[in-house]
Amino acid sequence: MTPPLSPPAAVRVAASLATTALVAVRPEQLTAPTPCGDFDVRALLDHLGWAALLSQRSATGLPLERDRSSLRPAPFLDGLPAEEWAGALPVELDTAADAWADPAAWEGETVFGTAPMPAGVVGPLMLAEFVLHGWDLARAVGAPYDVPAGLGKAVLAAIEPLAELGRDSGWYGPAVAVPTEAAAFDRALGLAGRDPGWRA
Numbered sequence: 001m002t003p004p005l006s007p008p009a010a011v012r013v014a015a016s017l018a019t020t021a022l023v024a025v026r027p028e029q030l031t032a033p034t035p036c037g038d039f040d041v042r043a044l045l046d047h048l049g050w051a052a053l054l055s056q057r058s059a060t061g062l063p064l065e066r067d068r069s070s071l072r073p074a075p076f077l078d079g080l081p082a083e084e085w086a087g088a089l090p091v092e093l094d095t096a097a098d099a100w101a102d103p104a105a106w107e108g109e110t111v112f113g114t115a116p117m118p119a120g121v122v123g124p125l126m127l128a129e130f131v132l133h134g135w136d137l138a139r140a141v142g143a144p145y146d147v148p149a150g151l152g153k154a155v156l157a158a159i160e161p162l163a164e165l166g167r168d169s170g171w172y173g174p175a176v177a178v179p180t181e182a183a184a185f186d187r188a189l190g191l192a193g194r195d196p197g198w199r200a
Helices: 007-022 041-060 082-100 119-141 149-159 163-168 184-191
Strands: 109-112 115-118
Touching: 007 082, 007 119, 007 149, 041 082, 041 109, 041 119, 082 119, 109 119, 115 119, 119 149, 119 184, 149 184
Parallel strands: none
Antiparallel strands: 109 115
């Protein structure tokens, strides 16, 4: 039986997997729908940009200088044509994975945006963010997205204790029923309000 990946290893694989979806994005797909609420591909790319920055800062205990409430793109995307956003994201995801590779990043208290929060809560939350939104993007643009069993188990373990909070906070939609014998990642998708069978 495949064990779940360790949290630092899972973040690294998650960043690489999301990159496979990012490199598949074509400019004409920016207005395509995604499985993620009201986000089209363009909005999802911006959201991933903010998630990458938030993840980097949280891993190092630093607050965000500004957030999505500014209604401007993530700072490293601001000023770039939206057609270039997908190409700018992989290096930021990789930087976040580098930050979470330090075991100390998972210990004690950190800052989530500007709010103090245990690092042991924030790390799994950011892991789930990368994998779920990578899947959202892959489904939207028709890219393959093969989640290794160990990563799927790590994501399920991250989402299970956060699912109710995620729904209350508006991060996740209503749970989607998924068979108990389904793969761990499909069960994680269902808990996060996504239909594993969603297609554009």
